[in-house]
Amino acid sequence: MNAHLTRRGLLGLGAGAGGAVLLGACGDSGPNEKVTGGGQNAAPAATAYTGPNVTLAFWNGFTGGDGAFMKTLVEQFNAEHPNIKVSMNVYQWVDYYQKVPAAVASGNGPDLGIMHVDSVATNAARGVILPLDDLAKSLNLTEADFSPPVWQAGVYNEKRYGVPLDVHPLGLFYNKEVMEKAGLDPAKPPATNDEYMAALDTMKSAGIQGSWATPFQFTGSMWFHSLLWQFGGDLFDAGAQKATFAQDPGVQALTWYTDLVKKGYSPRNVAQDADLVSLRNGKNALNWNGIWTVNTLAQDKNLQWGAAPVPQIGTQKAVWAGSHQFVQFKQRSQDDNKLTAGKVFINWISQKSLEWAKGGQVPARKDVRESAGFKALPEQAALAQQIDYVHYPPSVPGIGDALNTVVTAVNESVLLRKEPAKALSDAAAKADQILEQNRKKYGG
Amino acid sequence: MTMLQEREQTEGGQVSPGMRRNASFTPYLFLLPYFLLFGTFMLAPAVYGLWISLHDWDYLLPGKPFVGLDNYQALFDPASAVYDFFWQSMQATGVFTALSVPLLLVAPLAVALLLNRSFPGRTFFRATYFAPYVLGVAVIGVLWRFLLDPNLGAVNALLGGSTPWTTDLPWAWFSLVGVTVWWTLGFNAVIYLAGLQDIPRELYEAARIDGGGKWAEFRHVTLPGLRPVLLFVVINTVLQAANMFGQSYLITQGAPGVETRTAIMYIAQTGLRDFKMGSAAAMSYLLTLALLAISLIIFRLFRTRD
Incomplete structure (x- = not known):
């Protein structure tokens, strides 16, 4: 299965209506402080993590061939970062978008995840994901490193919630x-x-x-x-x-x-x-x-x-x-070590997105798009020519x-x-x- | 003799007070295990759903403002966002139920009558007719979507032409009903079969002695003998049909437009994808009321015949 099959699941839902009641039962202790906010993130975002060993749960919906590429990247990351262990969990996108908010609401949410650009605003408003402005700032990421439409896509209410991984x-x-x-x-x-x-x-x-x-x-x-x-x-x-x-x-x-x-x-x-x-x-x-x-x-x-x-x-x-964006999820109790380690992971993967592009994607980062390695992927490179005039739905x-x-x-x-x-x-x-x-x- | 005396004593109430108290508890103790399950998984969620339906409910948003009957009112207000979609979906459910239930009552009965005769290979055929039922809806949905593809599917390749089995009406209904009958026929057939085997042989013999033919046997022995299972089969089939979701979701995706989007499909989308759970709960309750009414009518029909 590939992205288009799995994403199609978003059209509707695999579960019956009874699930609404069960989900509703996760109720009152939801993570939201106020509708537009969505909580605080760790103050300084680092490019390196030196703290004690942490394990990060990374959830996504890469059930198809793309999942294998992401798994390889995660394994490589774990090998290079002995004090961070990222464990990846894959769900069908349709289940993912139902499961993650419920998990976050019950305090069992993952640390890191991927969301499609058109889901970022909804999940930000519902208090599922955290603002990532500090990450962009400390990594010196700017619009010029991506492309204007791609960079602006992860922003909701003047705050950045998503860091672009790719453009499809x-x-x-x-x-x-x-x-x-x-x-x-x-x-x-x-x-x-x-x-x-x-x-x-x-x-x-x-x-x-x-x-x-x-x-x-x-x-x-x-x-x-x-x-x-x-x-x-x-x-x-x-x-x-x-x-x-x-x-x-x-x-x-x-x-x-x-x-x-x-x-x-x-x-x-x-x-x-x-x-x-x-x-x-x-x-x-x-x-x-x-x-x-x-x-x-x-x-x-x-x-x-x-x-x-x-x-x-x-x-x-x-x-x-469309675009896959990295997000960090809100937790019951904030763990700065995990948040920092998560940012190190996001930054690392985003720089390695050439490998990811082989799974049938255009890397969001300009330097990767302009690398010789990416130009050697003829089809991806051909479609990447469109990067400056891609359109997304409003955030x-x-x-x-x-x-x-x-x-x-x-x-x-x-x-x-x-x-x-x-x-x-x-x-x-x-x-x-x-x-x-x-x-x-x-x-x- | 002693046993009889004991029973008289009990019925006469000449037992110790301790025993009597115990006795009044007993039925409830026996009911308790089931009631715990029923209460936890049926009653509590149902009441909670009623509560949700009175709110503008998203479990992640802090407000959950109380809106009284607004969610219900919107379902009857042609100017609301949900009115057209909801009644369209109810209509789709109604059409599907009306088309599929008669077939699912008659066809399995015919199959059960055939499978009740003794002939070589009977077990094989019983298994064959039941087989599709063990498949999940995802399997049969995807399978038939490929087979029924209007331009590339095997069905049109065999029949010739390019009948729009999944994309136009009334064809989409024929497909959805046909696939459902093929898929679930085995279940009803097995219930009928069990019912048929419960009918005493002597009644058939009596009918034959009275000079009744095959048709008279069927009318006056088989059908009345099946009445108890018939009630179950009718109610169960109607409820199953009214809860149809997967077939539309996978085979037609609600197309053309939203004309084959069923009530459950729309309710699930409203509640679980758009996170408008209050509105979805209200729709569920309306659907529930409709099904309760239909079930009551069916019960009544069966009772008056008795």
Whole structure:
């Protein structure tokens, strides 16, 4: 399993509704002091740890091939730091995001963890994770060491809660054999709207539906997000008061995406993963998918494939991306030794993120991205070119709740159940209600 | 003779006061072990859930403001954020229940009647029909999602065409109901089978002597003989269907749009993913009330027939 399979678990929950009651029972002794705060962290963050031996619990959701890369890094870290022992626990992401808050609330939380960029604000607001400003300061980490969108992503309420480990943008994955068969140059994947449409028409006349459009979140919603930003739109207004994805750019974006189906460049009713499976089977040529796909495709020894930045369909360059961020969890009683050791670990791993990139990621750190070692990973390096125009959802607690309405809108439109404009405006009306609900809940 | 005397004595109340007190405790002592489990894992959480439903509840947020019946009111207020989604999900649950329950009552009965006859390989077939039931929902969900894939799946490859089994209505309902029947048919069949084996042979003989045919035997011996298990099967099947979650979650992901998202699926998302536990608890209680009402009606139907 890879990141996209496991992350999909976030869509919903493996547990039944009864779990809500059990979780609720963890109740009143929660870690929160005040909604926007989330407690204190150790004062000075060090790059070295000289205290007594400590053991750190490090939880994450790297259940796929990526887990092996992280495990190797952790073992190497333990070997180099005799007084720090990091023990890693892996859960499915969906379980992880339920389990961690409950564990923190009951005082059994781990010391360190990973969170996706769109979960950082929610967990900060709920008092699950600690501010890490001092870490950034003492390590002299600045925006220039990463890239502006990546660096700003881990901030909520003017405090930093996440230290970026990687960026996982969407990219254009293409089947060279299919392109060649249709008479296209497999060394030149389309980069603009004109080139994309020309390629689709060429393939269509060769009897190939060249760009399957999936109606599901992975990765249909991400494809739509990319197009929305490319057409100059955005998901929400400043401060995420109102949904703006149903305005003209959104309608243009979803119309373009839905037209892949309406104009016959994609079959109707593409099921989950069918877009990628068909690419591997030689039935599909151009698929916008996450960088984690690199490892999946690399397993097909006979497949001739390539990866490129997503084409620019709209008026500007933009692409959806996710990011794994390091976080530290709140504890019942603060242990400065553990906090310091944890920061040493975060800093160390983040410098070693080249190894991590091999698992199908773009390292967040600029120096690693520009190293010769990273440039030797052709697909990852190709997608890393997009780093300066990646977009994330706003850092607002509960933003995922509102974003789920977009998932539904894309689904309804691509399955031709609703016209794009209608699907988006219905979703935006719902999203506005959810945003208002969340403002009340989180006091935003 | 002595035993009889003893019993008369007991019934006449001529025992020592110590014995009598002990006796009034006895049933409760026997009930206690079960009540402890029931109280801890059913009653207490249920009451706690009721309490949660009266609050704006996130177990990690400090406020948990008391909102009275607001969470319930929102479910009946068309302008609220949850109204459309909730009733959509209730409707999905209703459609699934209405479609799957009749099939899950009739098909397993037919299978049980066949498997109750004696023929070579009977045990093998009994095991075969029961086999899918031992698989987890994750296994059958992923399995059928691949098989039913509209463009690449084995089912459409066999049938020809490109029926949207998982992405369009009504096909998605056919898939969800079909998969569920295939998956859980064995369970009901086994219960029916046990019921069939409890029906005394003599009744069939009597029916034959009275000149009844196969159909008369079924109507006047088999069906009445199955009534006790039938009540269990009906109630259990209805509740199982109303609690459907995994199949939609894995096979259709609620698609198209949210039209196959069931009540339990929406409640779980609201409570455990969006952490709006007060609202989710209120929805659970509404669903519970609906199921209680349906169960009562079913009990009543069975009682009036007696």
